[in-house]
Amino acid sequence: MPELPEVETVVTGLKPQVVGKKIVGFKDSGKNLRYALPDFALLLQSPILDVTRRAKYLLFHFENGQTLIWHLGMTGQFHVLPTNQAEAKHEHVTLTFQDDTSLRYRDTRRFGYAGICATDGLSKHIWLSKLGVEPLTADFNAKHLQLMLKNKKISIKQAIMDNAVVVGVGNIYASESLFRAGILPTTASQTLSLQKLKKLNHNIKDVLIQAIKAGGSTISDFVKADGKPGYFSHSFQVYGRDGKACLVCKKPIQRIVQNGRASFFCTKCQS
Numbered sequence: 001m002p003e004l005p006e007v008e009t010v011v012t013g014l015k016p017q018v019v020g021k022k023i024v025g026f027k028d029s030g031k032n033l034r035y036a037l038p039d040f041a042l043l044l045q046s047p048i049l050d051v052t053r054r055a056k057y058l059l060f061h062f063e064n065g066q067t068l069i070w071h072l073g074m075t076g077q078f079h080v081l082p083t084n085q086a087e088a089k090h091e092h093v094t095l096t097f098q099d100d101t102s103l104r105y106r107d108t109r110r111f112g113y114a115g116i117c118a119t120d121g122l123s124k125h126i127w128l129s130k131l132g133v134e135p136l137t138a139d140f141n142a143k144h145l146q147l148m149l150k151n152k153k154i155s156i157k158q159a160i161m162d163n164a165v166v167v168g169v170g171n172i173y174a175s176e177s178l179f180r181a182g183i184l185p186t187t188a189s190q191t192l193s194l195q196k197l198k199k200l201n202h203n204i205k206d207v208l209i210q211a212i213k214a215g216g217s218t219i220s221d222f223v224k225a226d227g228k229p230g231y232f233s234h235s236f237q238v239y240g241r242d243g244k245a246c247l248v249c250k251k252p253i254q255r256i257v258q259n260g261r262a263s264f265f266c267t268k269c270q271s
């Protein structure tokens with residue numbers, strides 16, 4: 001499943017390929033994604049001003065005051081291809097531009113979804129209104145974590161994966177940042193000192209920035225906007241490494257299931 005770094009990579013890849021272009025036509029496969037598709041006619045003939053990201057949503061901002069919101073679900077991919085290039089398998093939406101290129105949305109499992117909203121009403125949109133702070137902004141700091149966690153009776157791993165606390169910290173990056181911060185994923189979140197939270201906050205940012213720099217991971221059949229796979233997975237220190245030697249102390253990495261999701265950690269390096 002694409003996590004925040006992958007979505008950021010897709011945004012970065014798409015931006016130079018779509019900004020300034022106008023949609024002149026659209027078609028879909030007739031199959032719904034997770035929800036019914038929006039009316040793409042609302043976007044016709046209006047230039048794309050920018051592509052941004054909020055949590056794991058891609059936001060295409062149009063000059064006419066509309067924003068196309070897109071979530072990639074489990075297996076969503078975007079490609080910008082020549083309009084005359086034949087449709088690929090599982091291509092569910094084609095947005096045709098004025099310059100003989102088109103934006104194709106491919107999604108084998110069809111868990112992705114899209115919507116259109118007035119740009120000035122985005123913060124109130126049902127998909128976006130309850131989202132917490134972005135992890136790579138100054139608003140996400142140790143004090144914020146302390147405030148959000150002080151009354152929570154959940155594990156720290158569950159807490160940092162809660163979108164109301166901070167958005168975009170998925171299962172992989174939660175395990176990785178907790179390892180780097182030396183905190184067991186099962187630790188009760190409200191018991192962590194401000195100093196520990198500082199370390200965790202720093203490591204969450206660091207792990208995400210490194211992943212973005214590396215172009216996102218290859219955990220699923222995710223592909224970057226330019227069609228090349230990302231390559232962060234080689235540098236996971238604990239995720240998916242159960243039974244293998246800890247890269248720091250050589251003790252075998254442990255795996256447990258928390259809230260239905262696998263957690264990986266080292267009992268010597270994390271406490």
Ligand SMILES: [Zn+2]
Pocket residue numbers: 246247248249250251266267268269270
């Ligand atoms: Zn270790």
